[in-house]
Amino acid sequence: MEQHSDQFYALSEDALEKTEQVKRRDMLGLFMPLLRDAAMDELGEFEALRQHNKRIRQHTLDNLDYYLARFELEATNNGNQVHFADTGAELNSIVLDICQQHSARLVAKGKSMVTEETGLNDYLQRGGLDVVETDLGEYIIQLAGETPSHIVGPALHKSQSDIRDLFFDKHPLGERELEDIPALVSEARQMLRETFLKADVGIIGSNALIAETGYSMLVTNEGNGDLCANLPSILIVCTTLDRILPRGEDAAAVQRLLVRSATGQPQTCYTSFYSGPRREGDTDGPLETHFVLLDNKRSDILASDYKEMLQCIRCGACLNHCPIFTSVGGHSYGAVYTGPMGSVLTPLLSSLEEAEALPNACTSCGRCAEVCPSDIPLPDLLRDLRHEQSQQKITPRSWRGGLRLHAFLAARPTLYRFFVDLGVGVMARLGKKKGVFKRLPLASGWTQVRDFPAPQGDTFMKQYKARSRGDE
Amino acid sequence: MNHSTAPQVSLFVTCLADLMRPSVAFATIRLLEHAGCEVSVPVEQTCCGQPGYNSGEYESTIPVAKRTIELFEHAEYVVAPSGSCAGMIVHHYPKLLTGEWRERALALAEKTWELTSFLTDVVKLDTPPAHPTQLPPLTYHDSCAGLRELGIKEQPRQLLKSLCGVDVTEMQQSDVCCGFGGTFCAKMPDISAKMADDKLRNASATNAAILTGGDLGCLLNIAGRARREGLDIEVRHVAEILSGDLYGPAIGEREG
Numbered sequence: 175m176e177q178h179s180d181q182f183y184a185l186s187e188d189a190l191e192k193t194e195q196v197k198r199r200d201m202l203g204l205f206m207p208l209l210r211d212a213a214m215d216e217l218g219e220f221e222a223l224r225q226h227n228k229r230i231r232q233h234t235l236d237n238l239d240y241y242l243a244r245f246e247l248e249a250t251n252n253g254n255q256v257h258f259a260d261t262g263a264e265l266n267s268i269v270l271d272i273c274q275q276h277s278a279r280l281v282a283k284g285k286s287m288v289t290e291e292t293g294l295n296d297y298l299q300r301g302g303l304d305v306v307e308t309d310l311g312e313y314i315i316q317l318a319g320e321t322p323s324h325i326v327g328p329a330l331h332k333s334q335s336d337i338r339d340l341f342f343d344k345h346p347l348g349e350r351e352l353e354d355i356p357a358l359v360s361e362a363r364q365m366l367r368e369t370f371l372k373a374d375v376g377i378i379g380s381n382a383l384i385a386e387t388g389y390s391m392l393v394t395n396e397g398n399g400d401l402c403a404n405l406p407s408i409l410i411v412c413t414t415l416d417r418i419l420p421r422g423e424d425a426a427a428v429q430r431l432l433v434r435s436a437t438g439q440p441q442t443c444y445t446s447f448y449s450g451p452r453r454e455g456d457t458d459g460p461l462e463t464h465f466v467l468l469d470n471k472r473s474d475i476l477a478s479d480y481k482e483m484l485q486c487i488r489c490g491a492c493l494n495h496c497p498i499f500t501s502v503g504g505h506s507y508g509a510v511y512t513g514p515m516g517s518v519l520t521p522l523l524s525s526l527e528e529a530e531a532l533p534n535a536c537t538s539c540g541r542c543a544e545v546c547p548s549d550i551p552l553p554d555l556l557r558d559l560r561h562e563q564s565q566q567k568i569t570p571r572s573w574r575g576g577l578r579l580h581a582f583l584a585a586r587p588t589l590y591r592f593f594v595d596l597g598v599g600v601m602a603r604l605g606k607k608k609g610v611f612k613r614l615p616l617a618s619g620w621t622q623v624r625d626f627p628a629p630q631g632d633t634f635m636k637q638y639k640a641r642s643r644g645d646e
Numbered sequence: 647m648n649h650s651t652a653p654q655v656s657l658f659v660t661c662l663a664d665l666m667r668p669s670v671a672f673a674t675i676r677l678l679e680h681a682g683c684e685v686s687v688p689v690e691q692t693c694c695g696q697p698g699y700n701s702g703e704y705e706s707t708i709p710v711a712k713r714t715i716e717l718f719e720h721a722e723y724v725v726a727p728s729g730s731c732a733g734m735i736v737h738h739y740p741k742l743l744t745g746e747w748r749e750r751a752l753a754l755a756e757k758t759w760e761l762t763s764f765l766t767d768v769v770k771l772d773t774p775p776a777h778p779t780q781l782p783p784l785t786y787h788d789s790c791a792g793l794r795e796l797g798i799k800e801q802p803r804q805l806l807k808s809l810c811g812v813d814v815t816e817m818q819q820s821d822v823c824c825g826f827g828g829t830f831c832a833k834m835p836d837i838s839a840k841m842a843d844d845k846l847r848n849a850s851a852t853n854a855a856i857l858t859g860g861d862l863g864c865l866l867n868i869a870g871r872a873r874r875e876g877l878d879i880e881v882r883h884v885a886e887i888l889s890g891d892l893y894g895p896a897i898g899e900r901e902g
Contacts, residue, residue: 187836200844204819497823501840535834537827537841538700539790554741560702569701573829577698581706584661585713587690598665609900610873619832623839624870627666627898634659634668638687 176293177524178508182531186502195331195503202330203500209438210491210545217434220547227431228549230424231485234385235476241385241418242467248388249465252450257466258415262292265468269294269377269410270301272464276408278303278374284392284399285309286379287325287488288468289412290510291523294377306369308398310362317344323504325511326436326490331503334358366398376402376460380413381432381487382425383465389449390465391425393433393442400446409460411448415467416476416484422447428487431547435489475522480555483518485548492542492552498535507532514542514552518559526563533559595636602629653769655683656721658714658735658758660728661693662862663883667897670862673889674727674761680775680889681765688717694734700828704742711739715750723768724758727885728861729792732760737795760792761885762801762860774809776890781812782855784887787845787868788821789861802860802884809888817848826867842871849879856880856896858887869898 178185190196214220234241246256259265265288273281281303289295295305295316307316311329315322317340322328329337338352341361352358378399380390390411392399403409419425425447433439452459475484493499493513504512509520509529517536521529533556542552563569583590605611605628613621620626631637655678663670678685695710714735718724726732735758739751765771784806792798799821803814825831825841845868849857857879859865869881880896895901 183834186834190836190840196840497825497841497844498834498837501837534830535837537790537823537825537830537838539823539827540794541790541822544794557700557702560700561704562702564702573701573833574703577701577703577829578706580693581695581698581703581710584692584695585709587692587713590692594661594665607900609895610870610898617832619835620870623835623874624831624842624867625873625898627866627869627873629666630668630894632668634664634671635687635689637668638671639689 177520177528179520179524179529179532181508182506182535185508186506186535189502189506194333196501198331198333199500199503203494203497206438206494207545210435210494213434213438213440216440217430220431223427223431224547224549227427227487227547228485230419230427231487231548234419234424235416235481235484238415238418238476241420242415244385245383245388245418248386249450250388252388253453253463254388254450255462255464257464259466259468260470262468262470265289265292265412265466265470266294266297268466269412270298270303272408272410273298273303273375274301276374276462278408280369280373281305281375281377282369282373282402282406283307283312284376284378284394284402285312285328286377286412287322287510288379288414289377290322291470292468294412306366306373308366308369308402309394310359310396310398313362313366314340317341321505322510323512324490324493325488325515326493331505370401370405373402373406375408375410376404376406377410377412378402380411380417382428383413383418383467384420384422384425384447385418386421387449389422389447391429391445391447393429393445395437395439395443397444400444403446403448404459407461409448409451409463410466411464412466412468414472415469416472432487432489435491435545435547471523478522479558480518480522482550483515483522483555485550486515486519487548488515489547491545491547495541495545497539497541498537507535514556515550518552518555521559526559526566527568530563530568533557533563591635595633598629598633599636602631605629650684653683654722655685655764656718656724657685657687658694658718658724658726658731659687659691660726660731660862662866663727666866667862667883669891669894670727670883670885673883673885673891674725676775676889676891677761677765677771677885678725680773681769681771683723683769686721691717694731696730696734697828699734699738699742708742711742711751712747715739715747715754718758719750719754721757723764724754725761725764726758727761727883728863729760729789729796729798730861730863732758733791733795760796760798760860762805762888763796763798765888766801766804771805772808774890775888779892781810781887781892783815783853784812784856784858785817785849785852785854786814786820786884787817787824787849787857787859787864789859789864790823792860793821798860805888806884815852815854817852817854819844819848824864824868826863828863831867838867839871842868843875846872846875846877846879850877854879856882856887858882858884860884865897869896873898
């Protein structure tokens with residue numbers, strides 16, 4: 175996917191002007207947390223399970239080389255071919271090679287953020303293949319020529335009528351009206367069935383790789399991943415190497431938190447474990463299976479102070495709870511991963527300059543960390559990114575200067591007192607009649623959208639000292 | 647030498663109360679004294695250092711943190727009428743500092759409290775300092791740092807009930823950020839305004855006459871947006887309400 179996080183400010187302004195979409199996002203921002211909270215209340219062991227999940231992921235990441243080697247061994251023993259890709263380009267070319275070796279023409283794809291990250295669809299299409307997304311949300315945005323706005327619900331930004339219009343535009347509908355949601359779903363299902371049956375290659379992602387068995391786990395609500403995995407003769411699983419876990423039960427623990435955090439369901443409709451190609455005597459399943467494990471800077475992140483970010487299980491809870499994400503929507507972030515988790519990952523996958531706005535699109539409200547099922551300290555990581563931006567002078571000079579001057583004065587009480595007593599005294603007199611300032615020099619960011627309340631009078635310290643003197 | 651058995655409280659005024667709304671600090675003193683505390687105000691205090699810290703200016707925040715530690719570490723209790731300043735001292739100073747200074751930061755963190763939690767959890771205040779008139783319906787905005795860093799949720803509600811006899815009229819999403827976020831409100835004003843509008847819409851839907859909360863940053867942001875949009879809701883700090891100080895203009899209101 176093309177990266178344009180540098181346009182966050184402009185994109186978010188546009189997003190705020192589209193009132194219908196703002197209303198829809200407000201509803202999502204209201205209901206998704208309610209669903210998640212109800213599911214967690216029912217589970218009743220969120221904190222214990224998340225600490226368990228965090229320990230497993232930290233242990234695995236600390237011993238990643240061991241578990242990767244184990245996974246490769248077990249998966250190969252199961253008859254899979256395991257490939258490692260350093261970069262997105264490498265993953266794309268490995269996948270295209272596999273397709274070409276089998277003279278494939280049509281690819282059925284399950285939902286995979288990793289392949290969004292590498293821009294796989296475009297690459298395969300340029301290589302002469304037809305690629306069809308089979309997750310309903312992904313199918314919709316593919317028809318619309320858009321990118322996912324949310325890691326779990328890629329088409330959450332679209333309304334029912336948007337989707338109806340899209341199907342009318344892209345499908346041969348004849349007399350049918352597609353009046354309700356079941357009719358829309360049925361329409362997509364009909365189209366996709368043909369893809370499942372005709373596809374030469376199936377490509378899916380993975381929610382977890384299990385080292386002890388060489389299996390991969392995938393959770394879906396539509397079962398499309400299973401159809402991609404089982405009907406075409408070739409299966410390719412594309413994922414990143416940080417998805418690995420030691421044992422099957424660890425994947426099950428992840429699944430319990432993942433699904434509840436994402437949609438509030440206790441389970442998705444389908445949780446599948448893929449072991450490898452069809453064995454002798456099996457009646458179905460792919461004839462050949464591949465794992466492509468992408469690094470794309472994960473090793474760098476693992477070696478950095480942002481290692482905890484790799485604990486992420488891609489549930490989307492931080493997006494649903496982030497008031498900035500729900501205000502401006504995923505597309506404003508200009509990158510594959512959005513919301514708080516994306517604001518940490520995107521600068522690490524691209525650069526601090528290019529993604530300058532993202533770590534700043536945060537009020538440190540802490541709601542993301544509160545709900546994160548892997549206990550990732552997202553606000554701390556975002557603040558650390560701002561620290562790096564400041565050190566590398568990416569932050570505007572005026573901001574750095576202003577904040578350092580403030581800190582300089584705050585550490586020097588006499589000087590600080592002189593300036594604030596003077597400033598507050600003047601402002602209090604000027605603002606007394608109106609109670610607020612409509613405009614203030616040096617505070618244009620504030621007064622652009624808000625009035626600035628006038629100080630009540632002299633500073634507390636000045637009044638307090640005067641009273642103390644009076645008391646004596 | 648102090649022979650008093652009264653809790654000795656050092657007041658962390660907070661820079662916003664000092665500059666913008668001294669009545670919050672005076673109300674805090676009244677509440678603490680009413681609860682039987684002896685209150686002192688170290689007059690050399692300035693700011694906890696959050697503006698720079700949250701913007702990633704760690705190096706320049708360190709001297710600010712050290713000064714605050716030096717100024718307050720000999721107190722029995724440190725109390726601030728702000729969850730975010732108390733949270734800064736309790737959680738972030740120890741992260742920012744190393745070695746001996748980290749130890750000193752941790753020791754200070756142990757005795758630092760946000761006002762409403764100090765009143766309920768430590769001195770267990772349950773009698774009103776004033777004879778309050780019947781309060782109009784009010785709604786409470788849970789400021790993020792107090793709520794999530796210090797677990798302040800029930801404390802102010804309990805005090806409003808026991809001291810003022812009023813049940814908070816709860817708004818939808820009372821625990822969602824108002825868009826202040828320190829420098830965020832100036833860096834991304836449009837998003838911040840949208841968040842303040844959501845807060846004001848939820849508050850207005852309760853028909854409460856007063857929106858209150860425990861952090862002046864949020865309240866200045868919400869009041870500033872309400873004034874710009876011409877919305878009629880009084881915004882006041884919870885310390886003022888608890889101490890019975892409802893006579894002066896609300897935040898951003900003109901006198902008289």
